[in-house]
Amino acid sequence: MAISASDMRNGAKVMIDGDPCAVLDNEHVKPGKGQAFNRLKLRNLKSGRVWERTFKSGDSMEAADVMDTDMEYLYTDGEFWHFMATDGSFEQHAADATAVGDNVKWLKEQEKYVITLYNGAPLAITPPNFIELEVTETDPGLKGDTANGGSKPATLVTGATVRVPLFINIGEVLRIDTRTGEYVSRATGK
Amino acid sequence: MYDPNNWRSSIGQTRLQKRAILLRRIREFFWQQGVMEVDTQLLSLASISDPHIEVLTTRAKCQGQEQTYYLQTSPEFAMKRLLCSGSGDIYQLGKVFRAEEQSRRHGIEFTMLEWYRLGLDQWQLMAEIEALLVYICAGVFAGADVSNVDVSKNVSKNSALRCEYKSYAEAFQTYVGINPFTATLANLQQLAHKQTGFGLSESNRDTLLELLFSTLIEPKIGLVQPCFIHSYPASQGAFAKVNAYTQADDHTQTDSRDQPTAARFELYWRGMELANGYDELTDAAEQAKRMTQETQLRENAAKLARQTDHRLVAALEAGLPACSGVALGVDRLLMVLTDSQHIDEVVPFGADQV
Numbered sequence: 001m002a003i004s005a006s007d008m009r010n011g012a013k014v015m016i017d018g019d020p021c022a023v024l025d026n027e028h029v030k031p032g033k034g035q036a037f038n039r040l041k042l043r044n045l046k047s048g049r050v051w052e053r054t055f056k057s058g059d060s061m062e063a064a065d066v067m068d069t070d071m072e073y074l075y076t077d078g079e080f081w082h083f084m085a086t087d088g089s090f091e092q093h094a095a096d097a098t099a100v101g102d103n104v105k106w107l108k109e110q111e112k113y114v115i116t117l118y119n120g121a122p123l124a125i126t127p128p129n130f131i132e133l134e135v136t137e138t139d140p141g142l143k144g145d146t147a148n149g150g151s152k153p154a155t156l157v158t159g160a161t162v163r164v165p166l167f168i169n170i171g172e173v174l175r176i177d178t179r180t181g182e183y184v185s186r187a188t189g190k
Numbered sequence: 191m192y193d194p195n196n197w198r199s200s201i202g203q204t205r206l207q208k209r210a211i212l213l214r215r216i217r218e219f220f221w222q223q224g225v226m227e228v229d230t231q232l233l234s235l236a237s238i239s240d241p242h243i244e245v246l247t248t249r250a251k252c253q254g255q256e257q258t259y260y261l262q263t264s265p266e267f268a269m270k271r272l273l274c275s276g277s278g279d280i281y282q283l284g285k286v287f288r289a290e291e292q293s294r295r296h297g298i299e300f301t302m303l304e305w306y307r308l309g310l311d312q313w314q315l316m317a318e319i320e321a322l323l324v325y326i327c328a329g330v331f332a333g334a335d336v337s338n339v340d341v342s343k344n345v346s347k348n349s350a351l352r353c354e355y356k357s358y359a360e361a362f363q364t365y366v367g368i369n370p371f372t373a374t375l376a377n378l379q380q381l382a383h384k385q386t387g388f389g390l391s392e393s394n395r396d397t398l399l400e401l402l403f404s405t406l407i408e409p410k411i412g413l414v415q416p417c418f419i420h421s422y423p424a425s426q427g428a429f430a431k432v433n434a435y436t437q438a439d440d441h442t443q444t445d446s447r448d449q450p451t452a453a454r455f456e457l458y459w460r461g462m463e464l465a466n467g468y469d470e471l472t473d474a475a476e477q478a479k480r481m482t483q484e485t486q487l488r489e490n491a492a493k494l495a496r497q498t499d500h501r502l503v504a505a506l507e508a509g510l511p512a513c514s515g516v517a518l519g520v521d522r523l524l525m526v527l528t529d530s531q532h533i534d535e536v537v538p539f540g541a542d543q544v
Contacts, residue, residue: 006291028291031400032456032463033428035242036291037388053387054401057291058491 001063005038005055013045013066016053020045020064020118029054045116045123048101064118068126071115073107081107083115083122095122103127105160106178127178132187133157134173141169191542199538205528208330209536212524215329216283216303219322225279225305230268232285233259236499238267239484240428244289245496246298260496261287264517265304266429267502270470273306273513274505281305283520292541294532295462295522299544301537306515312453312469315514316418319457319465320353323416327351330527354417358451361419362399365407370399371423371449378402396425412458420455427452429477430468457518460526467516474506 003014005026012023025041036057043050045066055061071083071093080094081104093115099122100107106127107113114126138154154164154174162176164183173187199206220227237245237260246261262268265282272280286302307315362370368377378398382389385405392398411417424432430452453469471477481498488495524536534540 028293028296029401029404030290030296031404032466033240033242033426034400035394035397037386037401037404039386051387054405055388056397 002060003063004058004060005040006036006057008038008040008061013064014061015064016042016044016061019047020066020123022066024050028057045118048124065120066123067117068114069117070112072112073109075109076107081125083113083125086112093117093122095125099124101125103178105156105158106131106176108133108158129177129179130175130184131178132173132175133160135164135168135170138164138168138170141167196543200540200543201535201538205524205530205536206538208528209524209538211329212326212520212527213283215326216322216520219325220281220305223279223318225281225307226277228269228272228277228280228282229284230262230265230272230282232262232287234262234268234499235259236267236497236501238263239481239488239496239498241484241487241491241493244494246287246289258497263288264302266515266517267499269304269306269515270502270510271505273308274508274510279305279307295525297521297533297537297541300533301520302517303520304515304517306470306513308511308513310514312420312455312467312514315467315469315516316353316355316420316455316457319467319516319518320351320416323353324351326523327527352415353457354412354415356411356417356419357421358419358423359421359449361407361411362402365410366402396423399423400426408458408463409461412460416457416459416464418455418457421451422454422456424450424452427454427471428468429471429480430454431471453514455516459523462522462526463519464522464526465516465518467514469514470510470512472506472510472512474503477506478503 003012006028008014008023008026010023010025014021014023021042021044023040024043027039029037029039037054038057039052039054041050041052045064070086072086074082074084074092076082080096081100083093083095085091095115097104101124103125108131111131112128115122116124116126133156135154136157139152150166151163152166153161154168155161156174156176160176160181162174162181162183164174168174175184175187176182177184217227233248235257240263243263245263248259248261250257250259264286265284269280269282281304283303284301285299287299290296290298292298307318310318356364359370362368366381368381375393375395378395379389379392382392382398382401386401388401389398411419422430432450432452455467456463457465481503485498521533521536524530525533528536530536
């Protein structure tokens with residue numbers, strides 16, 4: 001299926017230079033008397049690179065066979081990370097290191113992730129915005145120091161390192177914002 | 191999409207009042223200049239041949255016959271027929287329609303001010319536009335008219351409005367670093383590609399120049415004061431006379447003095463195109479030739495065929511008095527005057543509310 005540049009909505013997925021890309025923004029550019037253009041802001045779904053590119057309004061591109069699916073993380077065999085669809089199909093997919101990328105540090109068993117499938121294979125994974133993870137290593141907590149400043153590094157069960165307040169101890173479960181990699185609070189214990 | 195609860199105008203009383211003041215000031219100005227208001231029909235049996243503008247049509251039964259009517263994209267052809275009929279100086283303030291993408295600066299229906307002045311050349315007409323803008327600003331910003339007037343950041347009460355003038359060649363020299371008349375096609379392709387990712391496969395010079403203009407020049411001109419761009423390449427002349435460029439104020443481009451230019455100008459303000467004007471083409475044969483070329487371009491691009499306005503050519507054969515004319519986007523002007531980011535903020539109802 002082909003989509004013309006002027007018909008591309010934000011979120012549309014198209015093939016550009018052989019790579020699947022997501023349209024982030026589409027600005028209609030119409031010079032006074034001439035040809036209309038569309039200035040697209042694109043994200044390459046393979047590399048994550050975001051850039052702008054202009055097309056004639058009539059030009060069309062192939063739609064990319066890209067689909068986002070909710071999946072639960074199961075385990076890793078060292079080479080692949082295995083996920084299972086949560087839609088009841090129990091369909092399983094193995095993501096390679098390229099697809100998992102930096103997000104490997106947010107992978108927790110039984111947690112739900114969005115897996116972007118390209119031609120049926122995992123292209124990228126997106127962790128939930130907030131995730132709760134246990135501290136496996138940090139300097140001993142300073143009792144009573146619950147209010148003022150100061151932070152220290154802590155290693156979490158997934159291997160991620162985050163800055164945490166001084167009062168945090170090993171074994172505590174923390175709520176982390178995966179988009180910034182920052183500590184939010186102690187877990188509410190749900 | 192059609193939500194019955196979304197009935198209330200969201201532009202607010204102040205903007206609605208400013209819109210009213212703007213429309214009133216325009217009419218006052220032309221009343222004082224002795225220019226007559228006309229209101230030609232929105233529906234026409236023929237339409238423009240422009241290859242890049244799509245037209246809204248409507249059908250109606252007329253004495254048992256299905257008839258296609260075109261909604262006007264500008265009142266230009268009808269007004270020129272009035273001029274040829276002996277109307278004298280005229281202006282029109284009203285709605286025009288284009289079957290285009292709706293966006294921040296584009297609506298399918300918008301308000302246009304168009305006027306024609308007999309015996310004025312493009313330079314005199316630009317001066318009149320400047321006078322109109324000064325007159326409008328005095329009204330829209332005057333505290334006596336509305337409370338809470340938010341004076342535009344850029345043209346304050348204290349700094350008088352004064353238009354800048356730049357030739358097309360000068361603008362390219364300053365912001366792109368090339369001479370638009372003499373740069374090679376390969377050079378334009380490379381530049382466009384580098385700036386926008388588009389261009390290597392484009393063989394039309396004007397398309398490349400327009401893209402470079404939109405990308406590199408438009409965002410940088412007229413940021414404080416409105417800016418006229420004049421002396422376009424003849425190939426971008428549309429309905430302008432060719433080779434009327436005689437002003438000696440072009441310091442940078444001695445080469446382009448010999449290049450065929452069109453007596454066309456555009457007005458830019460705050461990164462937006464506000465107006466487009468010409469020292470009007472009066473030669474019927476030349477007009478017919480350009481319309482045939484445009485129709486051919488539409489055919490080649492497999493675009494919808496439209497009834498060509500042969501009555502315009504017939505009118506020009508009878509004689510169009512020497513005149514200059516300009517069309518100005520009223521909604522966009524109000525955007526500038528009220529510091530609005532979206533055209534929906536200055537019309538009574540936004541695109542999804544009509």
